[in-house]
Amino acid sequence: EAQVTQNPRYLITVTGKKLTVTCSQNMNHEYMSWYRQDPGLGLRQIYYSMNVEVTDKGDVPEGYKVSRKEKRNFPLILESPSPNQTSLYFCASSFSFGGVYEQYFGPGTRLTVT
């Protein structure tokens, strides 16, 4: 089954404790992205990757890191989480079909930083 998987689905942590949220897709998509979703603010892109070893900042990259060592994986790293990073996070992958990029989203990771 074609899908994007994220782990963990739920995470409660404390300020400053480094964490990684994993993301994997089995569709051989070149593009992968991370978004955060907050009430009243909608979906905002954190980082994106156009291919292996190619990553770039989205709209809200501060406090986050990513890596793309393999095509299928795109982990999101919070080196020193803070309470303002409490949010619902989504990983997405996409491919270009006639110049259009349709996003396939993972199920989400709900992160709480205390």
Next chain:
Amino acid sequence: TQLLEQSPQFLSIQEGENLTVYCNSSSVFSSLQWYRQEPGEGPVLLVTVVTGGEVKKLKRLTFQFGDARKDSSLHITAAQTGDTGLYLCAGESGGGADGLTFGKGTHLIIQP
């Protein structure tokens, strides 16, 4: 910065009624996508419209892209409780996956 305004933000109607939600911008998009998100899940793509004036139908859902490619609408006929969810529009500016701008969404509740 390109913005997509969705209206209404919240809509609660009875089963069987018709409704329309809107997605508007002052910017031109090369394509526009509609997603539906249910609680606890990620958004799922419903449709992509590419050509100005294009109309696409998905069972009881009708999507239209404005002639100038700045706006779009989603019309649901005879709404069902299964239509409940958050509807998101996303405009693509032609810059690849990084060029996708999402609206804040319309929360739709269909009451039995």
